[in-house]
Amino acid sequence: MFQSTSGGNGSGGGAGLGDSAFHNGFLHGGVSGGAQLTRSRPRRGTRRRQHDQGGGASDPRVSQLRDHQDTERHPRPCTDFDVAYFNSYAHLGIHEEMIKDRARTDTYKNAIFQHQDQIAGKVVLDVGCGTGILSIFCAQAGAKRVYAVDASDIAVQANEVIKANNLSDTVIVLHGRVEDVEIDEKVDVIVSEWMGYMLLYESMLGSVITARDRWLKPGGLILPSYATLYMAPVSYPERYSESIDFWRNVYGIDMSAMMPLAKQCAFEEPSVEMISGENVLTWPHVVKHVDCLTLTIEELQTVSTRFTFKSMMRAPFHGFAFWFDVEFGNPSVNNSKSNNAQPALVAAPDDTATETNKSKKRANPSEGLVLSTAPEAPPTHWQQTLIYFYDPIEVEQDQVIEGSVTLTQSMENARFMNVHLEYSSGGRSFVKESVMR
Numbered sequence: 001m002f003q004s005t006s007g008g009n010g011s012g013g014g015a016g017l018g019d020s021a022f023h024n025g026f027l028h029g030g031v032s033g034g035a036q037l038t039r040s041r042p043r044r045g046t047r048r049r050q051h052d053q054g055g056g057a058s059d060p061r062v063s064q065l066r067d068h069q070d071t072e073r074h075p076r077p078c079t080d081f082d083v084a085y086f087n088s089y090a091h092l093g094i095h096e097e098m099i100k101d102r103a104r105t106d107t108y109k110n111a112i113f114q115h116q117d118q119i120a121g122k123v124v125l126d127v128g129c130g131t132g133i134l135s136i137f138c139a140q141a142g143a144k145r146v147y148a149v150d151a152s153d154i155a156v157q158a159n160e161v162i163k164a165n166n167l168s169d170t171v172i173v174l175h176g177r178v179e180d181v182e183i184d185e186k187v188d189v190i191v192s193e194w195m196g197y198m199l200l201y202e203s204m205l206g207s208v209i210t211a212r213d214r215w216l217k218p219g220g221l222i223l224p225s226y227a228t229l230y231m232a233p234v235s236y237p238e239r240y241s242e243s244i245d246f247w248r249n250v251y252g253i254d255m256s257a258m259m260p261l262a263k264q265c266a267f268e269e270p271s272v273e274m275i276s277g278e279n280v281l282t283w284p285h286v287v288k289h290v291d292c293l294t295l296t297i298e299e300l301q302t303v304s305t306r307f308t309f310k311s312m313m314r315a316p317f318h319g320f321a322f323w324f325d326v327e328f329g330n331p332s333v334n335n336s337k338s339n340n341a342q343p344a345l346v347a348a349p350d351d352t353a354t355e356t357n358k359s360k361k362r363a364n365p366s367e368g369l370v371l372s373t374a375p376e377a378p379p380t381h382w383q384q385t386l387i388y389f390y391d392p393i394e395v396e397q398d399q400v401i402e403g404s405v406t407l408t409q410s411m412e413n414a415r416f417m418n419v420h421l422e423y424s425s426g427g428r429s430f431v432k433e434s435v436m437r
């Protein structure tokens with residue numbers, strides 16, 4: 001027997017929660033706990049652990065566990081860090097911030113309606129439905145049935161929103177991890193907003209791949225379809241001055257003794273902040289391009305690339321900026337993408353030639369809808385992620401900057417990301433290790 005938070009699936013879909021959800025520490029479909037006082041994406045929320053499992057177990061709206069054993073699958077266990085992660089998404093502020101990000105939400109809405117011919121009359125899965133907004137867009141686009149899955153307690157609210165909009169016959173809210181819930185039919189479309197800071201932070205893409213491998217029909221559609229992570233060297237004297245040079249003269253007092261500590265405090269970890277196109281010293285390098293239809297979870301564990309830049313100007317070089325874009329396009333619809341799903345960007349990720357970096361511009365921007373978090377694009381809540389050096393390097397015009405970057409899922413907490421950066425310029429070489437937590 002299958003049950004959902006919407007109290008049934010009158011349209012005929014079958015769904016529920018596997019026993020694994022219970023074994024992984026869930027008292028019910030979700031991972032309850034007190035909502036955290038965080039407004040931003042779970043960068044800060046994941047730092048605090050919550051073990052409080054109360055709140056949802058007695059709620060009649062939450063899904064019930066299925067009574068058969070899932071013997072074949074071995075979903076990744078739900079750790080304390082995952083519980084804290086899902087708790088951070090139980091707070092309304094984080095959803096408000098995302099929904100108010102017009103660049104993000106409008107692009108998803110437009111992409112869903114642009115693919116209406118592939119959604120109308122079809123079965124959709126929304127991986128990480130949050131408030132249910134994308135599921136509702138899909139229902140409005142004519143989906144026959146939408147499975148809206150979220151492990152956070154926000155799923156309970158999503159279910160209320162679905163009911164209030166008279167969509168309970170179409171949208172079935174499942175309160176649990178996609179790794180654990182059961183859906184007894186294949187889906188035509190997967191929609192998900194999974195991108196973290198620096199694209200891969202938060203490690204939610206693995207859950208989308210799991211969902212794809214469990215339920216997506218051959219030839220099905222994933223929105224977004226492609227994602228690309230970029231990096232570029234930046235100069236940001238104002239930022240350096242405001243955090244470091246500030247200590248040279250504080251109310252007439254020489255506090256420069258603070259400067260080493262100030263550098264450590266300001267620049268030890270990656271920093272999420274907004275820069276402008278003017279801060280960027282040259283064309284970006286593609287760190288990783290993924291096709292969501294073919295990507296494997298193993299590919300995400302370590303992402304590594306070598307880069308070569310040539311500074312376009314003489315400037316103090318303060319660090320590297322990272323940003324991403326995602327593209328909503330179906331290879332079977334876009335002729336130019338053929339069946340082997342060519343990426344929207346021309347060059348290969350490991351192409352290190354500086355001249356060819358210049359060709360890493362969108363081949364044809366009209367092909368698919370793109371949500372970009374680049375410095376020159378409209379601002380988003382993701383901003384850009386900066387990895388600053390402790391001391392700037394003075395670079396001349398045309399000076400070469402080369403090295404490598406490796407992004408690895410943290411062993412301590414798979415939601416965290418280790419960043420290993422090696423770079424050299426002007427005959428000097430450096431290594432910077434940091435953790436995005």
Ligand SMILES: C[S@@+](CC[C@H](N)C(=O)[O-])C[C@H]1O[C@@H](n2cnc3c(N)ncnc32)[C@H](O)[C@@H]1O
Pocket residue numbers: 085086089095098099127128129130131132133134149150151152154176177178179192193194195204207
């Ligand atoms: C970035 S939010 C997006 C929310 C909503 N789709 C939107 O666009 O506003 C990601 C959501 O995915 C949920 N989530 C992340 N990983 C999940 C998983 N493995 N199973 C179920 N839900 C997950 C989180 O709890 C969170 O609510």
